Structures are given as C-alpha cells and as structure tokens.
Amino acid sequence: MQNIEWSTLPFGYLPTNYNVRCYYRNGKWGEIEVSSETTINIHMAATCLHYGQEAFEGLKAFRGEDGKVRIFRLEENAKRLQSSCDGIMMPQFPIEKFEEAMKKCVQLNADFIPPYGSGASLYLRPLIIGTGIRVGVSPADEYLFLVFATPVGPYFKGGFQANPYVITRKYDRAAPLGTGTYKVGGNYAASMRPHMEACQGGKYACEFYLDAKEKCYIDEAGAANFFAIKDNTYITPLSTSILPSITNKSLMFLAEKMGMKVERRPIHVDELATFEEAGACGTAAVISPISRIDDLENNKSYVFGDGKPGPQSEKLYNKLRGIQCGTEPDEYGWITMVEGC
Numbered sequence: 001m002q003n004i005e006w007s008t009l010p011f012g013y014l015p016t017n018y019n020v021r022c023y024y025r026n027g028k029w030g031e032i033e034v035s036s037e038t039t040i041n042i043h044m045a046a047t048c049l050h051y052g053q054e055a056f057e058g059l060k061a062f063r064g065e066d067g068k069v070r071i072f073r074l075e076e077n078a079k080r081l082q083s084s085c086d087g088i089m090m091p092q093f094p095i096e097k098f099e100e101a102m103k104k105c106v107q108l109n110a111d112f113i114p115p116y117g118s119g120a121s122l123y124l125r126p127l128i129i130g131t132g133i134r135v136g137v138s139p140a141d142e143y144l145f146l147v148f149a150t151p152v153g154p155y156f157k158g159g160f161q162a163n164p165y166v167i168t169r170k171y172d173r174a175a176p177l178g179t180g181t182y183k184v185g186g187n188y189a190a191s192m193r194p195h196m197e198a199c200q201g202g203k204y205a206c207e208f209y210l211d212a213k214e215k216c217y218i219d220e221a222g223a224a225n226f227f228a229i230k231d232n233t234y235i236t237p238l239s240t241s242i243l244p245s246i247t248n249k250s251l252m253f254l255a256e257k258m259g260m261k262v263e264r265r266p267i268h269v270d271e272l273a274t275f276e277e278a279g280a281c282g283t284a285a286v287i288s289p290i291s292r293i294d295d296l297e298n299n300k301s302y303v304f305g306d307g308k309p310g311p312q313s314e315k316l317y318n319k320l321r322g323i324q325c326g327t328e329p330d331e332y333g334w335i336t337m338v339e340g341c
C-alpha cells in the first residue's frame with residue numbers, strides 16, 4: 001500500500017506502476033501487453049493528432065469493507081467504447097479483451113487502490129487512438145488501445161456536497177446529430193472554452209448545455225448527466241446529443257427499485273423551478289448534488305432544497321456506493337471482482 005493521503009486526493013493524475021496496451025495492425029487486435037512507460041511513440045501524421053480519432057472511457061475499481069476489489073459495470077463501459085469506435089470509424093475493441101485489460105491494470109497497480117472508507121477509488125482510463133498515417137481525412141489503419149490507472153478523489157468540490165452550476169447559452173457542446181453520444185476527445189475540447197468562461201475560475205462547479213437546436217431544453221453538463229427529483233419521480237433528459245451515462249442508467253434502475261417513478265424526456269429550462277432536488281451524475285461525479293443553477297443571460301436562478309443534498313439523492317447515493325463497495329449485494333450483475341489484489 002502506498003503512503004498517500006487518500007482522503008484528500010483530488011481528481012487528478014498520480015503516477016502508478018503499469019499501464020496495459022494493445023495494438024491493432026493488419027486488420028486485427030494483438031495480445032494485451034504490459035508497459036511501465038508513461039509515454040507513447042507515435043507518427044506525426046497519426047490520425048489522432050490531426051483529425052481527432054480518439055475515444056476514451058472512465059470506470060472505477062473500489063476496495064470494499066471485505067478487502068475485495070470490485071470494478072463497477074465494466075461491460076457497459078466496454079460496449080460504450082465500441083459504440084464510440086463505430087461513431088468515429090475505429091475498429092471495435094473486443095469486450096473480453098477489455099475485461100482482461102481492466103483486470104490486469106487493477107492487479108498490477110493494486111498498491112494504489114484506495115482503502116475502503118477513504119472516499120477515493122482507483123480510476124481506470126482506457127482510450128483508443130488512431131496511430132496510422134493519413135494526411136487526407138480518412139480513418140487510420142493502425143490503432144493503439146491503452147488503459148492506465150490512477151487513484152482519485154471527488155471530481156466536484158466536496159464530493160457528496162451541493163454546489164452551484166451555471167447554464168451556458170453562448171456555446172453548444174454537441175449538435176443534435178453530432179458526436180455527443182460518443183465519448184470522443186473532440187467533445188471535451190469543445191467544452192473547454194465554455195467551461196472556462198461559464199465557471200469563472202471555480203465560482204460554479206460545471207456548466208450545463210442546452211439542446212443546440214431550440215436552446216430551451218437541458219442537455220447535460222460538461223462532464224456529467226443531469227437528473228432531478230420531484231413528486232417521487234426521477235427525471236432525466238432524453239436527447240440525441242448527450243452521453244448515455246452508465247451512472248445515470250444505474251440510478252434510473254435503482255430509483256425504480258426504490259419505488260420512484262422514472263421519466264426520461266426533454267426537460268424545459270422553466271421546469272427547473274419545480275424540482276425538489278437536482279444533481280449531476282457520472283463515474284467521476286458519482287452523484288454531485290446541485291444547490292442552484294444560474295441562468296445568467298436570463299437573470300434567473302433556480303434553487304434546489306436548503307443547500308444540502310436532498311433525501312432522495314442521498315438514498316440513491318448510498319445505494320450506489322454500497323453496491324460499488326460491496327456493502328450492498330450485487331443483485332444485478334454490475335460488479336466484476338478482481339482477484340489477487
């Protein structure tokens with residue numbers, strides 16, 4: 001076990017021991033390889049550098065109270081990576097290889113898995129890049145898959161603590177029929193200026209985008225989906241330009257199991273005024289409760305609750321965390337156990 005101040009870890013990069021790689025050449029993926037190099041050597045005409053042929057994922061491994069190590073919803077991340085690959089003309093990475101790579105990466109970096117109760121976890125960041133040479137715009141013929149691990153704390157300030165968010169009307173992140181449903185680097189490049197301008201150096205935790213066509217429905221935040229609660233109903237946007245969040249999918253399922261109604265539909269900005277609770281959700285964000293959303297251009301401010309996380313959000317958070325850390329049973333097959341850690 002490393003000598004790290006686990007409970008104050010930020011969401012950032014800390015060097016670990018190994019990463020895991022796999023190369024696509026001559027029309028097929030090779031064997032999983034282990035590397036201790038933290039750099040990659042690629043051709044200057046690689047498609048990832050010029051035309052953004054890059055997709056990534058984010059998933060977490062948790063050490064439980066029982067000392068065992070669990071990865072949450074690995075197969076869902078593997079499938080979403082395949083969908084992102086389809087979206088930008090990269091070869092799909094096989095699900096079995098994805099599982100092998102994630103397990104190996106966790107095992108090899110077991111010293112860096114934060115202890116149970118620290119609030120931190122081991123974040124896995126798989127990615128695929130086009131490494132083949134192209135100058136005209138077309139897909140590469142060679143690719144690199146890589147996954148590294150790094151221990152992380154909360155993405156938004158304070159973790160499960162309510163923070164203010166802001167609506168950005170000046171920019172769109174993704175077009176209705178664009179790449180918003182894929183986890184590709186270009187979407188995040190597109191969010192950097194809006195984030196910097198809207199969040200005003202940390203005044204707001206994150207920016208919310210509206211649908212690009214009508215500019216009146218909530219899409220999502222730069223790094224998380226949106227959900228709200230009213231009248232015992234879990235409500236989350238239906239949109240063709242947002243990432244299908246695996247955390248949100250899990251929360252919709254759990255909300256229903258916990259006796260709530262679930263609605264996935266367009267959410268008009270005006271409806272924000274009617275919500276009892278609101279939150280941002282994602283692997284990095286987990287559930288990050290929202291205290292307030294400011295719509296500065298319209299001079300409006302929507303306040304949720306009394307500045308503390310709401311009761312339904314807290315119930316969902318505890319259930320999700322419980323499954324991830326093994327204090328709640330894995331009734332739905334969401335957990336992959338990692339042996340030998």
Ligand code: PLP
Nearest residue numbers: 223224225243245246247282283
């Ligand atoms: N939306 C965006 C833009 C994200 O970057 C993320 C993070 O992965 C999410 C939503 C949440 O998705 P997930 O719950 O699968 O991590």
Ligand code: COI
Nearest residue numbers: 058059223282283284285
């Ligand atoms: C995640 O939640 O895993 C993300 O990828 C969000 C952000 C760090 C890009």
